[in-house]
């Protein structure tokens with residue numbers, strides 16, 4: 001039987017596909033390339049299409065014995081979601097509805113879902129636990145939270161079991177150097193900082209230095225993409241052995257400020273990486289740090305690439321080898 005990976009040509013999805021292939025799983029990828037890259041898909045069978053297109057879903061489910069779905073496909077830019085919520089409701093909520101209906105129609109009972117720290121909004125305390133209040137401060141987080149709720153009702157009604165993983169900041173790249181992060185536009189801090197080190201940008205803009213943190217810049221919990229993928233493997237195994245539906249945080253439990261990220265990138269790359277303080281970015285909470293105790297104790301997840309230098313080094317290796325990302329020139 002095969003695993004369907006939606007969004008498998010994207011940043012995290014491509015790392016998932018590689019890990020599944022390394023484990024000799026049968027992999028089917030569905031991606032519409034709104035962000036993904038064909039070259040990021042290192043194997044399996046690739047379908048180019050949209051999760052909202054029921055004809056392509058029917059084609060996949062009819063012709064392949066799908067055991068489980070790992071669902072990454074989504075629109076995932078916080079800022080964009082504030083100016084174009086329609087895109088987020090359509091892609092994230094309606095898209096997942098189409099996928100779940102197809103799963104129900106074809107009797108597929110297991111799904112691992114990419115949720116986000118953005119479901120919490122401004123945290124009431126850190127580290128954040130799964131039981132803390134979820135009051136999203138942007139439309140992106142709202143649509144992901146809505147999907148989590150939808151999953152619960154599809155479990156109740158149709159016995160589709162889910163594990164929703166609320167990622168904090170995915171970062172780094174595969175140790176092989178073959179795949180990494182390549183978004184257009186790029187909005188994430190670490191790849192932008194490394195583009196400065198590559199000479200592709202003149203400086204990094206720091207969005208605000210007046211937050212109530214030790215150096216005034218925002219603090220985030222950066223988790224290596226391969227540790228994140230490992231958690232999906234454990235989630236899949238849990239569902240395979242009859243596990244119940246669950247929601248887990250996924251983070252390192254350690255926060256780094258924007259300034260600390262830039263400083264570490266200066267050490268890793270040997271580049272001075274000029275920085276300029278700018279206005280705050282809309283909707284950015286000051287501090288987001290995960291408690292991942294629940295997934296550690298229930299699924300025995302142990303992140304192993306936890307040092308910030310190690311994470312940035314892995315991303316740097318990817319950027320150095322692929323200065324234009326997946327583009328050839």
Ligand SMILES: NC(=O)c1ccc[n+]([C@@H]2O[C@H](COP(=O)([O-])OP(=O)(O)OC[C@H]3O[C@@H](n4cnc5c(N)ncnc54)[C@H](O)[C@@H]3O)[C@@H](O)[C@H]2O)c1
Nearest residue numbers: 007010011012031032034035036050051073074076114170
């Ligand atoms: N990167 C992070 O730090 C982070 C944090 C929290 C949650 N997430 C979630 O993880 C998932 C993957 O994130 P990513 O950083 O790899 O993003 P990404 O944009 O690199 O990957 C998403 C992939 O889904 C594809 N896609 C989007 N809409 C689609 C559709 N309608 N039909 C088919 N394919 C579609 C895109 O082309 C892309 O390849 C997303 O669901 C995102 O919300 C990411």
Ligand SMILES: O=c1ccn([C@@H]2O[C@H](COP(=O)(O)OP(=O)(O)O[C@H]3O[C@H](CO)[C@H](O)[C@H](O)[C@H]3O)[C@@H](O)[C@H]2O)c(=O)[nH]1
Nearest residue numbers: 076116117118168187188189192205206207218258281284
């Ligand atoms: O050029 C930049 C880019 C980012 N930042 C800052 O760096 C930090 C990290 O920003 P990212 O854009 O890299 O990541 P986010 O924390 O905004 O977003 C991540 O976590 C969110 C959950 O909170 C969502 O899930 C989202 O998809 C995921 O990428 C933020 O404080 C941001 O303001 C800058 O100062 N300058």
